Amino acid sequence: MTRAPRPQGSTPPARPAWRGIGVLCLLAIALGCAWMAWQTHGRRAQAPGLTALAALPDGAVWLAINQELWHLDAQGRLKSRQPIRETGLSAAPLRLAAPDQRSLYALVPKAREVAVLDASTARLQRRIALQWPSDLPQDSGAIDLAVAPDGRIALAHAAAQAVLLFDAQGRLLARSASKALAQPTSVWWDDDDLWVADASQHQLLRLSGSSLATRQTIQLSAKVATRHTVRGVHHPRAGIDIHAPVATLIRLEPGSRTGLVTYEWADGMEIGQDAGPQGQPRDLAWIGETLLVLENFELRLLRFDVDRRALGDFGDMAVQRWLEQGFKDRERLRRMQWAWAGGGALSLLLMLGLASTLLRSRPAHQPEEAANARALRWLDENPAWQAVQLEQEHVRETIELQGAEGGLWLVLSNRRLVAFRVEGQQTLPRGAWHRTDVSSVELTAGKTPGQWRLGARSPACRLRIRLNDGTVLQGGAQSRETAERMAAVLRLGMPPAASPVSTEPSAAP
Incomplete structure (x- = not known):
């Protein structure tokens, strides 16, 4: 059998080089944008805003803001700003407490100790090593702190479902009864009693200040039972006026940082204090009969009187300008992060599309x-x-x-x-x-x-x-x-x- 000769096929045109170069350029842009977004996220993490508050007996306050401690006098004038690293703390504090005019107690994340700072200079004075129960998780710590005038330290430990009581030297005095609490998130003193907020059971429990035995239980309003209680303080008129609330709480919406301040009565009645449509209350304290609330969305120090009327923001003009600038800087970082992330995602999509055509496309004329x-x-x-x-x-x-x-x-x-x-x-x-x-x-x-x-x-x-x-x-x-x-x-x-x-x-x- 013979076969007629066949001409060789024409040489296929070269695959366009610009596609490969484009893929590499888009990949480089996507990686660069991802890197910048990650860096910006790290900068945002270093600026969490207002996180903790402690009021001294003379009306002055300490604020934890970003990576600094601010000391404001009773008129709202800034007395000092101390970087966290210069105070001796290992991290920004979760909670601050000032039982007297001399000492400022600080609780940092996952710590097995409490730091005691000088209430005037924020310099580290000592660390109180806590006699930690051996059965508690090794990689978790307390989330709230309350210090009595005699130095007793109460900690809320949500992971352990317990409240722990220590003396001034850190020796363990008592532990709440097993299964009495499901998720304790906040503790505060009321004379010799200790109040605890249970976020899972939506309850307030008054415990003995020595044995932690339960003395009273208040079931929070079922109408807003989905709100998560994260912070509570004693109301200044509780025990004095029979019609006064027993506590002031911060309660957040489910899975959100937004929430409101609420006033809780012994019969379970609750009245909310609006902190704004996007308000993110983080901490609060009573200074006499004035309530000071850290609002972290706009970085404001909100004030309300005992009848829940809004007062002007706490802090003089200089403090207000610094807070406003901090808010603008944080918003700028947030927009930058989303812009870098969006640019990286867009570059990645374009790269994938171009790479897909490059991989799938073959010359129209094969040999x-x-x-x-x-x-x-x-x-x-x-x-x-x-x-x-x-x-x-x-x-x-x-x-x-x-x-x-x-x-x-x-x-x-x-x-x-x-x-x-x-x-x-x-x-x-x-x-x-x-x-x-x-x-x-x-x-x-x-x-x-x-x-x-x-x-x-x-x-x-x-x-x-x-x-x-x-x-x-x-x-x-x-x-x-x-x-x-x-x-x-x-x-x-x-x-x-x-x-x-x-x-x-x-x-x-």
Whole structure:
């Protein structure tokens, strides 16, 4: 058997270099944006805003703001600003407490000790190592602190579901009864009694200041039972006015930092104090009959009188300007973080899109030998053709077509057109026709030649051959050059009366 020589396919155009360069540039931009977003997030984490408050007996206050401790006098004038690292604390405090005019107690996250600072200078005076129960989790710490005038220290430990009581030297005096509390989040002293807020059971419990035995339980209002109590203080008129609340709380909305200040009565009645539509109250303290609230969204020191009327913000003009500037800086960091994150995400999406086209796109013109490789291999190796080949019959062209009804392998010889049905790797006879039995040949360009769709390459062109007996052989061809030559040979063998319809495929760009 001989076969007519086949011209080599044209050299495929080079894949555009700008795509690869674009992918690398977009990847670099995405990584750079991600790095800047992470750095900005770290800067925001170093500026959590207002976190803790302690009021001294003379009306002065200490604030924990970002990584500093601010000391304000009773008129709201700034007396000092101390960086946390210069006070001797290992981190910004969760809670501050000032039982007298001389000492400022600080509780830092996951600490097994309480730091005692000088209430005038915020310099570290001593550390009280606590006699920690051995059965408590080793990687957790207390979340709230209350110090009695005689130095007793009460801690709320939510993970251990307990309140712990220590003496002034840190020796363990008592522990709340097992299962008495589900999630204690705040403690405060009321003379010799200790109040604790249980966020899970929505209760306030008054405990003995020596044994921690429960003396009174107040069930909070069921109307707002979903709110999470995070902080509480004793109301200044509790025990004096029978109509006064027993406590003032900070209660947050579920899964949110926003919330409000509430006043709680012994019968469970609750009245809210609005801290703004996006208010984030963090801590509070009574200075005489004036309530001071740390509002962390706008960095404000809100004040209310004992009848819940709003007063002007605490702090002189200089303090207000510093707080306002702190709010602007934090908002700028927040916008920067989102801008960097958005830029990184957009760059990543563009990179993925460009990389997808780069990986899926192949040259529209493969080398002819490669595009028609399977048909050529079948011609040499498949016994199906040898079984039907006639004497003195020579192959002119062979091609594989892919269509909706399955694959076809066409062999065009000097005498006839032979078709085989392709099923996987098998080829089964479909029929054979003399070359003069061809009535029309149509050749059209593929819609997206060379592109990949669902794991298969789109055909370079489509070949449709209609025979006199009504048979239609059609499908997509990967080799445009082979299809063009086969169509030209078939047209030469058609009777002069036939009028083939032919649309030549456009040249590849």
